Amino acid sequence: GENVEQHPSTLSVQEGDSAVIKCTYSDSASNYFPWYKQELGKGPQLIIDIRSNVGEKKDQRIAVTLNKTAKHFSLHITETQPEDSAVYFCAASSKVIFGPGTSLSVIP
Amino acid sequence: DTGVSQDPRHKITKRGQNVTFRCDPISEHNRLYWYRQTLGQGPEFLTYFQNEAQLEKSRLLSDRFSAERPKGSFSTLEIQRTEQGDSAMYLCASTPQGTDTQYFGPGTRLTVL
Numbered sequence: 027g028e029n030v031e032q033h034p035s036t037l038s039v040q041e042g043d044s045a046v047i048k049c050t051y052s053d054s055a056s057n058y059f060p061w062y063k064q065e066l067g068k069g070p071q072l073i074i075d076i077r078s079n080v081g082e083k084k085d086q087r088i089a090v091t092l093n094k095t096a097k098h099f100s101l102h103i104t105e106t107q108p109e110d111s112a113v114y115f116c117a118a119s120s121k122v123i124f125g126p127g128t129s130l131s132v133i134p
Numbered sequence: 135d136t137g138v139s140q141d142p143r144h145k146i147t148k149r150g151q152n153v154t155f156r157c158d159p160i161s162e163h164n165r166l167y168w169y170r171q172t173l174g175q176g177p178e179f180l181t182y183f184q185n186e187a188q189l190e191k192s193r194l195l196s197d198r199f200s201a202e203r204p205k206g207s208f209s210t211l212e213i214q215r216t217e218q219g220d221s222a223m224y225l226c227a228s229t230p231q232g233t234d235t236q237y238f239g240p241g242t243r244l245t246v247l
Binding site: 030032058060062067068069070071072075115117122123124125126127 | 175227234240241
């Protein structure tokens with residue numbers, strides 16, 4: 027079955043710096059890769075997603091890149107703000123197999 | 135608010151009791167998913183429905199767990215003879231037809247004493 031790994035597990039950045047979270051997946055048939063942000067006490071919220079026919083997608087301060095050959099994809103957050111502090115999950119495939127999460131802290 | 139709703143938000147029960155959770159998806163979303171999330175982990179897939187049909191169940195879904203979506207709208211997840219290991223956040227998500235985007239509810243936090 028699909029296995030998704032995510033690194034780092036925790037990340038602290040200064041406000042205004044960039045944050046990068048990386049994920050790898052095992053099933054080469056996976057074709058859908060969403061990223062979710064989860065704040066304390068809430069369900070995950072989709073922030074950006076990418077399909078396997080695209081290498082990069084950007085939405086304001088958030089971007090995702092996908093390398094299908096290497097089976098890895100990354101989330102990039104630029105100009106981080108304190109409200110970006112949360113747990114971020116990557117996922118792969120239509121059943122949405124989640125990675126273990128990255129706890130991001132943005133230090134003002 | 136027309137998002138996914140779940141009820142109750144919190145449930146505390148004693149070991150051995152049965153519990154039932156409800157999920158109301160976004161209107162006209164045809165797919166509905168249940169996940170379990172324990173502290174510090176990502177959500178784990180349990181089962182999903184397309185309309186009223188339950189199409190897939192994870193091996194995590196033991197015979198003490200049952201899910202239904204009788205009319206293709208709301209869904210229930212029942213856990214019989216609860217065990218302390220069942221303590222977790224139970225998340226529901228729905229997806230509109232033709233997309234893979236999942237919209238999550240706030241979850242039901244279950245504590246089994």
